[in-house]
Amino acid sequence: MVLPPHLKTLLPKPVHDFCTGALYKKLDRLFLIGQEPEWMFYVLSGEVTLERTGLRGESVILQRTRLGFVSEASLQVAKYHCDAVAISDTQVVKVPVKAISESLKLDPEFSNRWIQMLSSEVKHLRLHCERLSMKSIRDRVLHLIQTEGTGGKYPVMTGLKSLAGELGVTHEALYRTLAALEKEQLIKRSSGLLEMKRPDNSKENNGHRKISN
Amino acid sequence: MVLPPHLKTLLPKPVHDFCTGALYKKLDRLFLIGQEPEWMFYVLSGEVTLERTGLRGESVILQRTRLGFVSEASLQVAKYHCDAVAISDTQVVKVPVKAISESLKLDPEFSNRWIQMLSSEVKHLRLHCERLSMKSIRDRVLHLIQTEGTGGKYPVMTGLKSLAGELGVTHEALYRTLAALEKEQLIKRSSGLLEMKRPDNSKENNGHRKISN
DNA sequence: CGTACTTTTGAATCGCATCAAATCTGGTGG
DNA sequence: CCACCAGATTTGATGCGATTCAAAAGTACG
Numbered sequence: 001m002v003l004p005p006h007l008k009t010l011l012p013k014p015v016h017d018f019c020t021g022a023l024y025k026k027l028d029r030l031f032l033i034g035q036e037p038e039w040m041f042y043v044l045s046g047e048v049t050l051e052r053t054g055l056r057g058e059s060v061i062l063q064r065t066r067l068g069f070v071s072e073a074s075l076q077v078a079k080y081h082c083d084a085v086a087i088s089d090t091q092v093v094k095v096p097v098k099a100i101s102e103s104l105k106l107d108p109e110f111s112n113r114w115i116q117m118l119s120s121e122v123k124h125l126r127l128h129c130e131r132l133s134m135k136s137i138r139d140r141v142l143h144l145i146q147t148e149g150t151g152g153k154y155p156v157m158t159g160l161k162s163l164a165g166e167l168g169v170t171h172e173a174l175y176r177t178l179a180a181l182e183k184e185q186l187i188k189r190s191s192g193l194l195e196m197k198r199p200d201n202s203k204e205n206n207g208h209r210k211i212s213n
Numbered sequence: 214m215v216l217p218p219h220l221k222t223l224l225p226k227p228v229h230d231f232c233t234g235a236l237y238k239k240l241d242r243l244f245l246i247g248q249e250p251e252w253m254f255y256v257l258s259g260e261v262t263l264e265r266t267g268l269r270g271e272s273v274i275l276q277r278t279r280l281g282f283v284s285e286a287s288l289q290v291a292k293y294h295c296d297a298v299a300i301s302d303t304q305v306v307k308v309p310v311k312a313i314s315e316s317l318k319l320d321p322e323f324s325n326r327w328i329q330m331l332s333s334e335v336k337h338l339r340l341h342c343e344r345l346s347m348k349s350i351r352d353r354v355l356h357l358i359q360t361e362g363t364g365g366k367y368p369v370m371t372g373l374k375s376l377a378g379e380l381g382v383t384h385e386a387l388y389r390t391l392a393a394l395e396k397e398q399l400i401k402r403s404s405g406l407l408e409m410k411r412p413d414n415s416k417e418n419n420g421h422r423k424i425s426n
Numbered sequence: 427c428g429t430a431c432t433t434t435t436g437a438a439t440c441g442c443a444t445c446a447a448a449t450c451t452g453g454t455g456g
Numbered sequence: 457c458c459a460c461c462a463g464a465t466t467t468g469a470t471g472c473g474a475t476t477c478a479a480a481a482g483t484a485c486g
Binding site for chain 1: 463464465466467474475
C-alpha cells in the first residue's frame with residue numbers, strides 16, 4: 001500500500017504495513033452504527049458522510065469528509081455512533097485502529113504528532129465554523145480566501161459545485177456570487193484558482209451591511 | 214487550588230500545583246487575539262465564548278463553553294487566533310501551558326488522556342459545522358436537540374439570545390422559529406429547557422439530505 | 427421604582443434557495 | 457472522427473425565510 005505523504009509522515013513505520021487501500025461505490029457503507037471500530041478511514045478522493053437517523057426518522061448528517069480522516073473519535077469509543085456512507089465513488093486508506101492505539105502507547109513521538117494533528121484539526125474546524133456563521137455568501141468566499149488561501153490565492157481542487165457544498169450554499173448562488181465579485185474586480189478567477197485582487201484595507205466603501213451587536 | 218474531578222484525573226500530578234482559580238466578570242476577556250498563550254482555561258461555571266471580529270466588525274462566535282477547556286489548540290500556536298470572552302460571571306481554572314506541554318513529553322499516560330480530550334473536541338466541532346451548514350433555523354434547532362441533547366431534552370443555560378449566536382442566526386428569528394415549532398407541537402419549551410416531542414414519522418422526507426456532487 | 431437586559435411581536439426588505447433550462451465540458455463508444 | 461452522454465457551469469424567474477429596523481412587553485436587580 002502506497003501511503004500519501006501526509007499519512008506517511010504522521011503514522012509510525014510499524015503501522016504502515018497494516019494499512020490497506022479500498023474503493024467504495026456510491027452509497028456504499030464504510031461502517032454501520034453499533035459496530036466495533038476496526039479501521040480508521042482516511043479519505044483520498046470522493047466523499048464520505050457520517051449520518052445518523054434522527055428522532056423523526058430523517059437522516060442527520062454529522063460530518064462530510066473529502067480529504068482526511070473520517071472518524072478520529074473511533075479511537076475512544078467501543079461502538080460507532082453513526083453510519084459512514086460513500087456519497088460518490090470514494091478511495092480511502094484503511095488504518096487498523098488497534099495498530100494506532102498500540103502505537104500511541106509505545107511511541108511518544110507519534111503521540112505528539114497525533115496531538116499536533118488533532119490540534120490543527122480543532123483550529124481548522126473553528127475557522128470553518130466562523131465561516132459558516134457568516135450570513136452572506138460573499139463574506140464566506142472572501143473569508144475562505146483569506147483564511148485558507150495563500151497570498152490571496154485559493155486553489156479550487158474539486159470544482160465549484162463541491163466548494164459550494166463546503167461553504168454551505170447552493171452551487172447556483174455561489175456561481176452568481178463569484179461572477180459578481182469578479183465583475184467588481186474583487187477577485188479573479190482562473191481555472192482551479194480563486195485570487196483576491198485588492199485586500200480589503202480600504203474603508204467600507206462597498207459595504208452595504210451593517211455592524212451588528 | 215482544589216481541582217474538579219475531571220481535571221484531577223486528566224492532568225498529571227506535577228501540574229496540579231501550578232493550577233490557579235480565577236473569576237471573571239461578565240464581558241471580561243480571558244485572552245485577546247494575538248497574545249502568546251500562557252494559560253489554558255478550564256471553565257467551571259458561567260460561560261465563555263471564543264470570538265473573532267468579522268470582516269465588517271461584527272463579532273463572530275466560534276465556540277461557547279460552559280464546562281471544559283476553552284482553547285485546546287493554544288498548545289501548538291504562538292499566538293491566540295481569537296478572543297475569549299466571559300459571557301456571564303465565570304469561574305475558571307488556569308493551567309499553565311508550559312507545564313502541560315512539558316508533561317505531554319514526559320508522561321505518555323497524560324498524552325493519551327489529552328488525545329481523548331482533543332478527539333471529543335473534534336467530534337463536537339464537526340457537529341457544530343454540520344449544524345451551521347443547515348439552511349433553515351428549524352433544522353438547526355432540531356439538530357441541536359438531537360445531537361447535543363439527552364433523550365430529546367436540551368438545556369438552555371444562558372438564554373436564547375446566546376443560543377441564537379451559537380446557531381448563527383439572529384435572536385428574533387430564533388424566537389419566531391421556536392414559537393412556530395412549539396405551535397406545531399414539535400417541541401416543548403420549559404424554563405431553561407428545549408424538549409423534542411413526538412417523533413413525527415409522517416413526513417420524513419422533509420429534512421432529508423440533498424448532497425451535491 | 428428606575429435601569430438594563432431579555433423576550434416577543436410587527437412590518438419591510440433582501441439574499442438565497444428553488445425550479446428550470448441552456449450551454450459547456452470531458453469522456454466513451456460506434 | 458463524430459455522436460452521444462453525464463456532469464459541471466451558467467443564466468433566468470419566482471417565492472420563501474431570514475435579516476433588518478422598530479417597538480412593546482416581560483424580567484432581574486440595586
